[in-house]
Amino acid sequence: xxxxxxxxxxxxxxxxxxxxxxxxxxxxxxxxxxxxxxxxxxxxxxxxxxxxxxxxxxxxxxxxxxxxxxxxxxxxxxxxxxxxxxxxxxxxxxxxxxxxxxxxxxxxxxxxxxxxxxxxxxxxxxxxxxxxxxxxxxxxxxxxxxxxxxxxxxxxxxxxxxxxxxxxxxxxxxxxxxxxxxxxxxxxxxxxxxxxxxxxxxxxxxxxxxxxxxxxxxxxxxxxxxxxxxxxxxxxxxxxxxxxxxxxxxxxxxxxxxxxxxxxxxxxxxxxxxxxxxxxxxxxxxxxxxxxxxxxxxxxxxxxxxxxxxxxxxxxxxxxxxxxxxxxxxxxxxxxxxxxxxxxxxxxxxxxxxxxxxxxxxxxxxx
Numbered sequence: 001x002x003x004x005x006x007x008x009x010x011x012x013x014x015x016x017x018x019x020x021x022x023x024x025x026x027x028x029x030x031x032x033x034x035x036x037x038x039x040x041x042x043x044x045x046x047x048x049x050x051x052x053x054x055x056x057x058x059x060x061x062x063x064x065x066x067x068x069x070x071x072x073x074x075x076x077x078x079x080x081x082x083x084x085x086x087x088x089x090x091x092x093x094x095x096x097x098x099x100x101x102x103x104x105x106x107x108x109x110x111x112x113x114x115x116x117x118x119x120x121x122x123x124x125x126x127x128x129x130x131x132x133x134x135x136x137x138x139x140x141x142x143x144x145x146x147x148x149x150x151x152x153x154x155x156x157x158x159x160x161x162x163x164x165x166x167x168x169x170x171x172x173x174x175x176x177x178x179x180x181x182x183x184x185x186x187x188x189x190x191x192x193x194x195x196x197x198x199x200x201x202x203x204x205x206x207x208x209x210x211x212x213x214x215x216x217x218x219x220x221x222x223x224x225x226x227x228x229x230x231x232x233x234x235x236x237x238x239x240x241x242x243x244x245x246x247x248x249x250x251x252x253x254x255x256x257x258x259x260x261x262x263x264x265x266x267x268x269x270x271x272x273x274x275x276x277x278x279x280x281x282x283x284x285x286x287x288x289x290x291x292x293x294x295x296x297x298x299x300x301x302x303x304x305x306x307x308x309x310x311x312x313x314x315x316x317x318x319x320x321x322x323x324x325x326x327x328x329x330x331x332x333x334x335x336x337x338x339x340x341x342x343x344x345x346x347x348x349x350x351x352x353x354x355x356x357x358x359x360x361x362x363x364x365x366x367x
Contacts, residue, residue: 038321066257070264076211076218084208084220085183087267091141098130099139102319105295105304108333112300119299122325125307127317135268145263148275152203153256156227158288159281163229166251169258170226175243183222184272190224191278193244197235201279202228206267225262227255306334
């Protein structure tokens with residue numbers, strides 16, 4: 001028994017696609033998906049039979065996917081225990097209760113749906129998942145990496161267009177006699193030295209550890225990875241002057257892939273930034289208008305709101321990424337206060353509503 005009408009194809013037909021590269025949960029196969037309508041397409045294959053966005057992202061790299069690299073790194077015996085001055089590796093804490101939980105967004109504008117052949121007299125609904133996007137979350141760490149890398153890639157690509165320069169990967173390592181200082185202070189020194197060797201600017205990422213390739217263990221060896229711009233000159237003079245090593249690794253084929261890979265084993269510390277922009281790419285220098293990411297109804301183009309479903313004799317929608325038109329009976333809009341106005345009681349009441357939905361779902365599945 002079903003009462004849902006699938007409008008996925010209709011939504012895809014009229015969508016102005018915005019494709020992002022993602023990885024299907026539980027697999028190593030990447031694909032492109034439109035974040036507006038969910039339309040999927042294969043990632044283009046290279047001559048070597050591999051996919052774009054392989055990591056590390058340079059022509060000289062061994063051919064492996066990001067997930068293969070990430071899984072190998074996590075096999076280090078001390079991956080989940082090693083710390084350096086409060087910094088640890090991504091995904092080492094238990095997820096929050098709501099991580100990967102399902103919820104419903106939709107549109108209740110029946111008046112606006114009158115002239116739509118499939119939406120007339122129905123609500124629109126689409127199922128989604130919640131994520132905390134926390135770097136330390138064992139469930140959401142990949143979501144954090146992809147979101148941060150997407151933001152970084154857009155900023156780097158914007159500067160590429162403005163400057164006509166190609167982004168480069170640079171490694172900066174401090175001398176042993178300064179390692180007693182906090183990593184935040186060392187990062188400031190690294191940025192100063194990068195400017196001395198003619199780096200225009202870029203993004204700098206803290207890496208507290210390296211891998212012992214004989215034992216597989218991680219060991220303390222703080223250094224910084226940079227994706228930046230500039231001619232990068234006077235490296236020998238800089239080394240003689242202050243002992244810091246600046247090693248250019250060359251241009252990148254994909255800034256997104258490079259940032260994702262560097263974030264996979266970056267240093268994470270509560271209250272501290274893992275990524276920092278500097279020079280001509282700092283927030284004070286490079287202004288980029290923030291894109292509005294509003295989700296709208298395919299029938300009337302009204303902004304979607306969160307919906308809740310209460311048992312009325314029909315099963316609730318499944319926990320899957322689907323978009324459908326549904327009969328209005330049983331559906332209601334979730335009233336939410338602004339986050340700044342939420343109290344503990346509000347959060348408690350929302351939790352009760354969520355538990356009631358789960359209970360109703362269980363009842364419906366047994367009929």
